[in-house]
Amino acid sequence: MSKIHIIHENDAWTAPLFAALDARGLDYQPWHLAEGRVEANAIPPEGVFYNRMSASSHTRDHRFAPELTRQVLAWLETHGRRVINDSRAVNLEIDKLAQYRALASVGIETPRTIGAVGRASVLAAAKDFPSWPLILKPNRGGAGAGVQLVESPAQLAEILDDPATEWPLDGIWLVQDYIRAAEPCITRCEFIDGRFLYAVRVDTSDGFELCPADACALPTGRERFEIIDGFDDPILRRYERFLAANGIEVAGIEFVRTPDGRAITYDVNTNTNYNAKAEQAVGVSGMGQLADFLGRALDEVRHRKAA
Template sequence: MERKVYVIHENQEWTKPLFDALNELNVPYEDWFLHEGTIDLTKEPPEGIFYNRMSASSHTRNHRFSPEYTASVLSWLESHGRVVLNNSRALQLEISKVAQYTSLQSFGIPVPKTIAAIGKEQILEAASSFSGPFITKHNRAGKGLGVRKFHSLQSLKEYVESDEFEPSIDGITLVQQYIEAPKPYIMRCEFINGSFFYAVRVDTSQGFELCPADACQIGDSYCPTTKNPKPKFEIIQNYENPYLKQYESFLRANNIHFAGIECIEDQNGNIYTYDVNTNTNYNPEAEAKAGLFGMRAIAKELQTYLTQLESK
């Protein structure tokens, strides 16, 4: 049987650019769309390279249990010694910001003050420890799910007790320190096979649409306007960040081969890291302008892994 690349995911739109790149390189691949299926534990999985692109926001596309199903598939693959890129540990971090933050901190990477809470009273109790503005967000998120900014405990109480309250799919709400940036943008650092590839500046003046391939608005309270619109995504050449090497060490330790890591700088120049996306996407306009192409780079890495496997 021909060895190939198996792409594990639940979103055809996000995967198409990768399939196009694999086709350009004539890399054999198979689409593993993990919404429903079966795993015969008495059989061995096929030989090949397995690339996990499962998303924390799958439930917003009616794929509620895709991450859980993927965890089972990855366990099966890994038990048979298959090469899995962005493996089970990467999936654990993809679907839990608590897991992300605790691991980031273990590598000396600052994250915003965050309290995880289950229960409405517990959310209010957590928020009472913040002296300034704070935000709420979902623990299993993606697409800016559940992100809202609050200036007072009373405004949070009104929200939590209203019909607008949106619980996280895993029940865990994060109450987090609000980081005010001197300029309305965040930085997203992209990593290919664990190494820094490029940084993209994301303009947040008209919203927090952080995913280059998807609309991730988080509410008007977070979205000041501008009369002079700029490109929302801009790749920055020669980007410097004191935590880049620590990011790479963090990724290696957690078996994350491909990821985007988002950070924000406060008024005093302190950098806080607040999101790790192991199902990273890229903005085609920004890449065309810079001449750098993330999906092509991933496809080449997958080709290399497949060639190495075939040579054994």
């Protein structure tokens, strides 16, 4: 019997989705890929496979979960299974330089970014920028992990020389323009089934860790997430083209609005979460909408199999 398979490595992030699936009586199976195996010549089960693998898995001691997921997704795709957020999506999830290339290919503006491997290359890359501060972050990060605002060449050298600095998993540091925002916030646009759901204003006063999941809440006592009523912007059409071109059906995409009105896109989250308090304030449920989408996809798979 076909069912919905949820590929993931974080029980806290999937619990709200499982609750939404349970509420709808949908048949699903969690598939935790922190570790496991792939049998190359085996036949995969039937159903819908929703990939929720995260670039930040290494911060939960699941170092090789994305690599395992890539192999599993390739195996599923070889056998023609219905995969939501396919192997192209997981490749972009763990490679921000690839994200920026893909965004630029459909006319989406991103911050100027230089990838560099090695201390000397990082310092040399920073010299190519005309002004400070700059952003330093790992090419493979996730949930804001490792993102730092750097005010000077001396501070950059101190960060790189500090034994406590955790270097990127793939060895690639990103040196990036710091985008001065019109307000201390970013905008996160949520998409399900490749279509715009809503936009969230996210307060950035407390730093770069902007994961909206309740499990990621910072102990500030202040609400950081607010769904924007009636949000519309020409960039949404470009985002939808980007998603369609890269095998992504569910995502959150973040941009900064500059004082002159430009939207500078800096992150794509193919493993997206939703903030319950912000949703309750306007009576919407991202996980509910996602569960409905997965249910429709399962119906389509079952109908094709029965035909």
